[in-house]
Amino acid sequence: MLERLNQCMEYIERHLDQPVDVAELARVAATSEYHLRRMFSALAGLPLSEYVRRRRLTVAGAEVLDGRVTLLEIAVRYGYGSGEAFARAFRAMHGVGPGEARRDGSPLVSQPRLTFRLTVEGSSSMRYRVVERAEFTVVGLKARVPLVHVGPNQAIIDFVRGLEPGVLEALKGLPGQEPEGIVAVCDDLDPSRAEGTELDYYHGVVTSAAAADVPEGAVALPVPAGTWAVFTTSGPTPEAIQYLWRDVFTEWFPSNPYRGRPGPEILRTRMSPDGTEAEAELWLPVEREPVRV
Structure with a gap:
């Protein structure tokens, strides 16, 4: 199961600039959408949709600071319908707007990419x-x-x-x-x-x-x-x-x-x-x- 979850993480990384199809993720994980969402939330400590959103805004944040493309281009690339919607989401995660971050080089928040590993404990039976x-x-x-x-x-x-x-x-x-x-x-x-x-x-x-x-x-x-x-x-x-x-x-x-x-x-x-x-x-x-x- 952990190997399949890591394959899901690879899929998400390849589709951060596209809609993430949860049905396809469930197929990769070889389970149901219902169980995938529950397993991910239990193991990662946050909902699957929130993880995808935070990963997108992390990658978008790097592009904002890079300065090579416009803020509207970044917003559209990561699925936001307007610059205003992108700015609200960006501020909610990073604490500053994208324009301010680009102008001042403000420090941003990063959502690390998740990798699932097995830890063998065996201290108690269930x-x-x-x-x-x-x-x-x-x-x-x-x-x-x-x-x-x-x-x-x-x-x-x-x-x-x-x-x-x-x-x-x-x-x-x-x-x-x-x-x-x-x-x-x-x-x-x-x-x-x-x-x-x-x-x-x-x-x-x-x-x-x-x-x-x-x-x-x-x-x-x-x-x-x-x-x-x-x-x-x-x-x-x-x-x-x-x-x-x-x-x-x-x-x-x-x-x-x-x-x-x-x-x-x-x-x-x-x-x-x-x-x-x-x-x-x-x-x-x-x-x-x-x-x-």
């Missing part, structure tokens, strides 16, 4: 299982919240604190399925997985209940049949859970013949009495990678 599930339903209370990569998600904390205890008890009374009990479900995430982008958060249960049994104020999210990878962890909260999410994409996916597929991500958490430790089970929708010949 506990997981792969299961086939028939269709089921998530029933719960729903909110639109921002994505937070590290540390507590205050929007989710505030949402859960504001829930009526009676509704939660009604949810617990529905016929349960694995993972049992109250779960946190994330759905409709932005493909970029960028910090601050929004997602649908459900606080509810996995059930086989019919639509007529949904408690007042709750909503139902139908989930089709499919394959799920189930990961378990324990440790300080929220770090242990966030590190699990990271490790799945940086260690498990590159080492196993599966890729992510669209669908909700389900987290079941059991807290210690003092609230500092957690045991967690993370369910991710996956599919087998196609056999390449």
